[in-house]
Amino acid sequence: MEEDTDFRIRFSSLCFITDHVGFHGTIKSSPSDFVVIEIDEQGQLVNKTIDEPIYKSSKVLPEPNNFAKKTKLGIQNLSFEEGINEEVSTLVQYSDVGQNHQSGSEKEDSINDGTSKEEREKIHALGSLLDKKTNELLNQFAYDIKEKWNSKSELSGPSLEFSLGRILDKNQRAILHSAIRQKFPFLITVGRNTEIVVKPNLEYKELCHLVSEEEAFDFFKYLDAKKENSKFTFKPDTNKDHRKAVHHFVNKRFGNLVETKSFPEANCNAGNPNIVITVRFREKAHKHRKRSVECQEKKVVYTAFTLRKENLEMFEAVGFLAVKLGVIPSDFSYAGLKDKKAITYQTMVVRKVTAERLQNIEKEIEKKRMSVFNIRSVDDSLRLGQLKGNHFDIVIRNLKNHINDSSNLRERILEAIESVKHKGFVNYYGPQRFGLGRRVHTDQIGLALLKSEMVKAVKLFLTPEDLDDPVNRAKKYFLQTEDPKGTLSLMPEFKVRERALLESLHRFGMTEEGCIQAWFSFPYSMRIFYIHAYSSKIWNEAASYRLATYGSRVMEGDLVCLDENGDDEHFSNSKVHLVTEEEELANTYAIHQVVLPVLGYNIQYPKNKVGLWYQEVLSRDGLQTCRFKVPTLKLNVPGCYRKILKQPHNISYQLREEHNTDVKEEGSQVNEATLSLLISFDLDASCYATVCLREIMKHNF
Structure with a gap:
């Protein structure tokens, strides 16, 4: 090869x-x-x-x-x-909306009087984990924020944040994050290493323009609590445009976490019904949905x-x-x-x-x-x-x-x-994601699929390597003849993917529509794999460009992850923050918090040279109008964010000598000792050991 x-x-x-x-x-x-x-x-x-x-x-x-x-x-x-x-929220089902709707005052009573023992303990933790002075300053900060809102002042400037200082115990930090958000839903908490910083929740203020402050207060408490078998219902509303605005706000800001639906209020006038908007936590694909008795x-x-x-x-x-x-x-x-x-x-x-x-x-x-x-x-x-x-x-x-x-x-x-x-x-994404050593890499197939070039994608998939074996002889025959039936007779039985695709092509033909049907012979996880491979290639290039352009300093326009506990790629837009000029000058964030978007329809780009670079690359690849949805293959790629840096966990290693005997000329033997390294470590999901080893050894494989 x-x-x-x-x-x-x-x-x-x-x-x-x-x-x-x-x-x-x-x-x-x-x-x-x-x-x-x-x-x-x-x-x-x-x-x-x-x-x-x-x-x-x-x-x-x-x-x-x-x-x-x-x-x-x-x-x-x-x-x-x-x-x-x-924390992973427990996902819940809808219950009957009409019977469970509460008025604003009733909801307030249920929150004040029905607060669980665990929630009360969290809120009381503010008194036990914070000293008296810090607690008083926190309450004053919250009061000042509400006063500014009531006076309709703009919330801006570096002064509008309050630091609780460094909390070394991570369990105490977790309790404080939750306790503050429960007591003051109009505030958000941000982790900066071991420091907790409190800021005004601008999304809370935005919601107050659409609903009463009482409803906004209760809604954000509901979001943070993530209670099992719970839902939240806004007050009844007869204005369709207003309900649409509320739906749009919730889905735009928290669509990855919750979903909304409108229902007629129970016992209302059928001629002019009140409608209530109910919110529930979004169900993941791997969770069971409610099934009928027949399905069970x-x-x-x-x-x-x-x-x-x-x-x-x-x-x-x-x-x-x-x-x-x-x-x-x-x-x-x-x-x-x-x-x-x-x-x-x-x-x-x-x-x-x-x-x-x-x-x-x-x-x-x-x-x-x-x-x-x-x-x-x-x-x-x-x-x-x-x-x-x-x-x-x-x-x-x-x-x-x-x-x-x-x-x-x-x-x-x-x-x-x-x-x-x-x-x-x-x-970086590792070389195995792209097919090291092959003439056609998986990202090339993904790019063809994103551009809806289905015939080209099929031909790329069936491109042979420079090997003379039954598999590659069959692929060469296909590219020369485009004869799926003849290729099937040559393709070995163990090449299940290739045979499934060829059988579909034989049935539907080598037309654009036939190739679409052929891709459906692959499971969803395999179809989406090729799209992800292209997105991964672009992410690798973006990370190199970002580090070459700005180094390890966090710059204005960078994206950072605000959640210090976010270990995977699947955190929402609400946890990604755009670094301001003031934050750059103050060195507020560290390079290990910087993230870059993995391409998709629901991501934001950096607002600096890196963001411009993304647009130039998409234009280069003919994807300037791509919405990262391939409806013909039922593929929707929302995108996500990936941290630029990662660390291995639980490293251990051992060096050992190995003695190899080589036979030299004239029958002489030379006993040479070589050194080997046995190394063990854990990596987070979606991290690559070969990439970690590349950094350790400073050696490209």
Whole structure:
């Protein structure tokens, strides 16, 4: 295979954030040198055996999201403080609106008199966690904000914030955040490392222009409380345009969290009914929606299991399992993709397959370098991103210094690990996301799909590599003839994706519409994967441009994440803040808080050179009018935000000498000792070990 020079150039141009020297080494000498173990949402390694009957329906309740603890490799353990994960709200169903509506005064009584013991304890915590003077100043700050609002003064300027100082205990910080928002819903709290800063909630003021202050007060308390089985109802309203404005405000500002719906008020005049707007927390795709009795009687079977695979592409593994179980690849769900050249462990869920049936194929799939265990019945499928992170056990062989570096190699290695431990690494998407070594990269297919070039996307997918094997001979035949039926006769049975696409093309033809139908032979997660690959490529380029242009200083117009507990990409627009000139001059934020948008229809761009760069790139790629929706393939890409920097957790490592005997000329033997590094660490979801190693070693793979 010819060298993927375009890909090498692309990754060699990426930045480093640390200033240590690094070292050379070889990773992935064999799959056993690169072990990846998924960490589930409860912080447990999924390769551990679950002590429960395999046919028992299990419903796992959320636990604190701490990273998995594991016996480390040896001589030196490195660690640092982990942040608290953002609380995940329990999603609820609608209850009958007419019977549950309360007037404004009734709602106030229920809040004052029906406050839960937990909420009262949170509010009382202000007195116990803050000294008397700070508490008085906080109350005065809140009073001053309300006075300015009542006098219709503009809320602006750096003076309109109040610092509670540094709170070292993260649990106390979490309690204070919630307590202040419950007591003063017209204020917001922002975490700056260990400092808590209180500011006026401008969204609260905006809502007060649409509804009474009493309703705004109650609404923001409802949002912050995130109570299970709760809803919020605004006062009755006969004005359709006004109701539309309220719907628009709530959905624009909090649409990722809640949804709204209008209902006639119970016992109202049918001729001119009062309408109430009810708000509930938005339901996620992986949560069960309310089902009828008939649906419950025909409940779909879901079976979860841990999949171990070795040196096997993810989609190939799923395709093989699908054939053996008599289902289609889209019946499988998983939390994330895993490396090919590695030994990987991950949780999967397959629908319409019983635990007994899955057990029956255990022997067959072992021939494919796979095994399944922890087989159990569950209530629903998995979704992408439904994991805490991944644990890595990696061996780096043939260690040596960079050219012209004569320093002690062991010291270089220690220096490099310590540097990345404290400063982190640039959070690039890794090379495996784009198909390293292939003539056509996944992002190229994604760009064609975004431009609705369906025929081109199909041809890109079926582009052969420079290899003379049955798969590539079949692909070459297709590009020469565009004959799906003939190509099917050449394509090996194990290439499930290619065969599914070709069967669809044979049925519908090589027209634009036929290619659209062919893409529907892939499950949703695979169709969206190619779009995400393009967005990931642009994010990598944006991160390099941002760091090359501004370095590690936070600049006016940058976007920062206000939630100190936000560990994943899926935080809402309301938690992303545009840095002001005053904040730049005051060094208010640090580089580890800076985020960049991952392309989509519901993101904002930086308001500096980086934002202009995004627009230029979209124009370059012919996407200046793209709304990141491909309705013909039922793909909607809202986008998200990704932190520029990340840090590894729970690092440990061990250096060891390996003795290799080489046979030289005239039969002489030379016994050479080489140094290897065994390193273990945990990474958050969507972070790449190869990217972390690249920063440690200062070496492009």
